[in-house]
Amino acid sequence: MEGAVWLFRTGESMSKSAWHCNYRRRSYPARMNKRETAARSAADLELQRRIRELIAFKGGGHNENEVADVIENALKLLTDVQDTGDVRVIQTALRELRYSFRLFAPYAGTRKVTIFGSARTKSNKLEYRQAVEFGHKIVKAGFMVITGAGPGIMQAGHEGAGPENSFGMNIRLPWEQSANPVIREDKKLVTFKYFFTRKLIFIRHADAIVLFPGGFGTLDEGYEALTLMQTGKSQLMPLVLMDRPGGTYWKTWDRTVRDHLLRDKLISSEDLDLYQITDSADEAVRIITGFYRNFHSSRFVKDLLVIRLKTVPSANSIAALNRDFADIINGTPIKPIKPTPDEIEDRDNLDLARITFGFNRRDYGRLRQLIDVLNRL
Numbered sequence: 001m002e003g004a005v006w007l008f009r010t011g012e013s014m015s016k017s018a019w020h021c022n023y024r025r026r027s028y029p030a031r032m033n034k035r036e037t038a039a040r041s042a043a044d045l046e047l048q049r050r051i052r053e054l055i056a057f058k059g060g061g062h063n064e065n066e067v068a069d070v071i072e073n074a075l076k077l078l079t080d081v082q083d084t085g086d087v088r089v090i091q092t093a094l095r096e097l098r099y100s101f102r103l104f105a106p107y108a109g110t111r112k113v114t115i116f117g118s119a120r121t122k123s124n125k126l127e128y129r130q131a132v133e134f135g136h137k138i139v140k141a142g143f144m145v146i147t148g149a150g151p152g153i154m155q156a157g158h159e160g161a162g163p164e165n166s167f168g169m170n171i172r173l174p175w176e177q178s179a180n181p182v183i184r185e186d187k188k189l190v191t192f193k194y195f196f197t198r199k200l201i202f203i204r205h206a207d208a209i210v211l212f213p214g215g216f217g218t219l220d221e222g223y224e225a226l227t228l229m230q231t232g233k234s235q236l237m238p239l240v241l242m243d244r245p246g247g248t249y250w251k252t253w254d255r256t257v258r259d260h261l262l263r264d265k266l267i268s269s270e271d272l273d274l275y276q277i278t279d280s281a282d283e284a285v286r287i288i289t290g291f292y293r294n295f296h297s298s299r300f301v302k303d304l305l306v307i308r309l310k311t312v313p314s315a316n317s318i319a320a321l322n323r324d325f326a327d328i329i330n331g332t333p334i335k336p337i338k339p340t341p342d343e344i345e346d347r348d349n350l351d352l353a354r355i356t357f358g359f360n361r362r363d364y365g366r367l368r369q370l371i372d373v374l375n376r377l
Contacts (some may be wrong), residue, residue: 002306006143009074011341013030017148019152020080023304025348026058029293035114036251038337041162046070046098047072047075048068048072051068051071051072052064052068054071055067055068055071056184059274063207065369066125070094070138074090077090089194092194092197093194093196093197095203096190096192096193096194096197096198097182097197097200098200098362099190100190100197103167103187103188103190104183104201104205106166107144110142110143110144110168111142111144111207111208111292112144112145112146112147112206112207113130113138113143113144113146113206113207113208113209113210113212113288114144114145114146114147114202114203114205114208114209115134115135115145115146115154115157115209115210115211115212116147116151116153116202116209116210116211116212116214116217116218116219116222117131117151117152117153117154117156117157117211117212117213117214117215118146118152118212118215118218119148119151119152119153119154119214120152120215121152121156121212121213121214122152123156126244126245127153127212127213127244127247128152128156129155129156130156130212130242130244130281131156131157131160131212131242132156132157132159132160132244133160133281134157134160134210134242134281134284135156135157135160135161136160136284137156137160137281137282137285138160138161138285138288139160139161139162139165139223141285141288141289143146143165143207143208143288144161144165144166144167145157145158145160145161145165145166145167146167146168146169146201146202146205146206147167147168147169148168148169148170148171148202148365149164149168149169149170149180149183149189149191149196150170150171150179150180150209151180153167153212153214154180155180155181155182158180158182158183159182160298161337163182163188164185165207166182166186166188167183167189167190168180168183168189168190169186169187169190169192169198169202170190170192171191171192171195171198172191172192172193176265179191179212183375184311199221199224199339201359202221203224203225203228204232204234206237207237207288207292208237208238208239208240208288208290208291209222209225209237209238209239209240210242210284211239211240211241211242211250211292212242213242213243213244213247213250222239222241225239225247226239226271226274226275229274229368230267230271230364230365231364232255232364233360235297235298236298236364236367236368236371237291238273238276238287238288238291239275239276240275240277240278240284241253241275241276241277241278241279242279242281242284243278243279244276244279245279245280246279246356247279250277251277254277256363257272258272263308268365269364269365270363270365270366270368270369271365272365273365273368273369273372274364274365278325290375291371291375292375293375294310294311294312294374294375294377295307295308295309295371295374296308296310296349296350296352297321299343299348301340301342301343301356302342303331303332303358304332304340304356304357304358304359305356305357305358305359305367306337306340306343306354306355306356307354307355307356307371307374308349308353308354309352309353309354309355309374310352310353311353311377312336312353312354312355313336313355313374313377314377317377318334318336318355321334321370321373321374322334325366325369325370327355327363327366328359328360328362328363328366328367328370329358329359329360330359330360330361331358332356332357332358333356333357333358334356335356335357335359336353336354337354337355337356338354339354340356
């Protein structure tokens with residue numbers, strides 16, 4: 001889903017009609033004989049051997065099997081993708097993601113909040129001052145801040161957090177958006193060519209999202225974050241819609257969602273629990289920190305969802321959870337467990353308590369409700 005819009009033709013590639021004229025359909029024989037199959041298998045094994053030699057020549061490193069697969073797939077571009085523009089999309093996206101992941105790696109132990117909002121908000125506006133206040137208070141609560149590095153709400157978030165607690169994800173635009181002065185000289189600034197790689201980093205490294213009033217971009221970022229959580233394509237996290245005190249921007253949006261999407265059964269009522277609206281920076285901080293009061297993180301291990309917690313629920317609480325959330329349990333009921341072999345192999349938060357169950361992988365709004373109950377126990 002994400003990135004689909006931007007993976008069409010870019011200005012550096014040929015027109016769509018020209019692309020159709022030049023595209024050559026690869027033909028494969030209907031059936032290969034045993035000799036041809038053996039020759040292809042031998043060639044594949046030789047290629048894999050040479051890739052391993054190349055990795056060893058480079059000195060080895062992290063995730064060698066996965067890197068070998070990336071190299072093998074890159075080589076397939078020589079025959080599978082003829083259009084230069086398409087290859088450049090892959091080339092640039094890989095560079096942007098590799099650099100971004102390296103940049104964030106030293107800060108993996110610190111939770112982060114992504115702030116979205118209008119680049120056009122002036123510093124004398126109430127929303128701007130509110131974003132400064134929120135940035136300052138969420139850093140005091142132990143979080144770092146990620147914004148789009150531009151002016152307006154993005155700069156306000158950085159001003160409140162300070163450059164030492166800020167990341168800037170800038171985007172190259174035709175009118176050459178430059179990074180705001182707070183983050184401009186900081187090493188935690190990345191400038192992206194593509195929106196889809198930038199948006200992936202915004203969500204992947206966030207532990208919470210706060211949206212201030214904004215235009216098409218802000219709404220797009222909000223809808224994508226909601227869609228990714230609703231479909232299980234990202235971790236569940238707090239998503240706070242911040243109105244100015246007494247403002248109605250997000251209240252009006254919420255009314256539209258309820259009057260059209262919910263009333264027409266285009267979403268479920270539980271999906272409304274994926275976001276919360278406030279006009280208070282203090283309340284936004286409470287919503288975010290409250291989400292992690294007991295809940296820590298989750299992951300799937302084969303068919304089971306494992307939820308890591310600071311405190312395991314009592315036996316009576318476990319029984320109540322199984323009763324109240326039976327509609328989303330598929331097979332294995334909710335129960336406490338020790339770290340799974342997969343988690344032990346990955347050294348994945350082994351010091352935390354855990355519960356697990358067979359989640360139906362569909363009703364993520366209800367799963368959010370379950371997490372909220374766990375945080376109140």
